[in-house]
Amino acid sequence: MSRPIQTVLGPGMAVMQGVRFSIGFRIYSIIGLSFCGLIGLAAMQAGNLADSLKQQRKDELSHLTQIALAIAREIQEATQASVASIIGIGEVIRNVESVSSIIAHAIEEQNAVTVEISRTVEETSLAAREVASQIVCVSNEAVETGRRASEIRDGSAEIANKVDALRATLVRVIRTSTTDVDRRNSLRVDIRGPAVLKLQGRSDRVIVRDLSLGGAMIDEALPDAALGTPITLLVDGISAELNGFVARKDANATLLKFQLSQAADKIVSELISSRRAA
Incomplete structure (x- = not known):
């Protein structure tokens, strides 16, 4: 009877198994080394990434710090400008109060002047009425004086006519009494x-x-x-x-x-x- 194949191939199988084990071990070793290398590389890359992230965070933090400082300076400058504006507004308010006081004083003086003008106008009106009354009286007196002057003028004319008549009478008398005088007057x-x-x-x-x-x-x-x-x-x-x-x-x-x-x-x-x- 023939022997089983394992019996026949026993030593070869053992060798093959040994070779397989050796190959497997090497493969596993290679895989292990590769995995370790990969892990190390990953760790190195992770470290580099962490360093890069850390530097980036530092840069960002520095940039943010600069921005914060700039904002703080702007806020400080704006605060100083606001304070200056508030001081200026206070000065303007004080000036307005001073001007308002001056205006109020001027209004009081204007009111006093207005009262004085009103009193003067009233006195002037009274004086004008008095002058008008005096003018009426003077006009009446002038009319009366004119009437009397007319009477005097008429009387003077009448007297002049009588004087002329008397002169004519005297001339006639003298003419009839003196020849020389009659000659001169003729x-x-x-x-x-x-x-x-x-x-x-x-x-x-x-x-x-x-x-x-x-x-x-x-x-x-x-x-x-x-x-x-x-x-x-x-x-x-x-x-x-x-x-x-x-x-x-x-x-x-x-x-x-x-x-x-x-x-x-x-x-x-x-x-x-x-x-x-x-």
């Missing part, structure tokens, strides 16, 4: 010349119709001149002023009566004599 010459008539503060150009020692007739009505109004006549060609008054007024002429000085009387007499001789 001498009247027609001159028809220009002259200047002064009366009531103004001067008017007039035409003298005739002239005598007793007076002159002018071609002017003189409606605003009352009888008896003083006049001065300056006849062209006569160097003397002929003083007199208004004696009679007609529609187109006025009779002037002279009150001559000796010099004027002589000049007029010579003029009349020369005209009569011519």
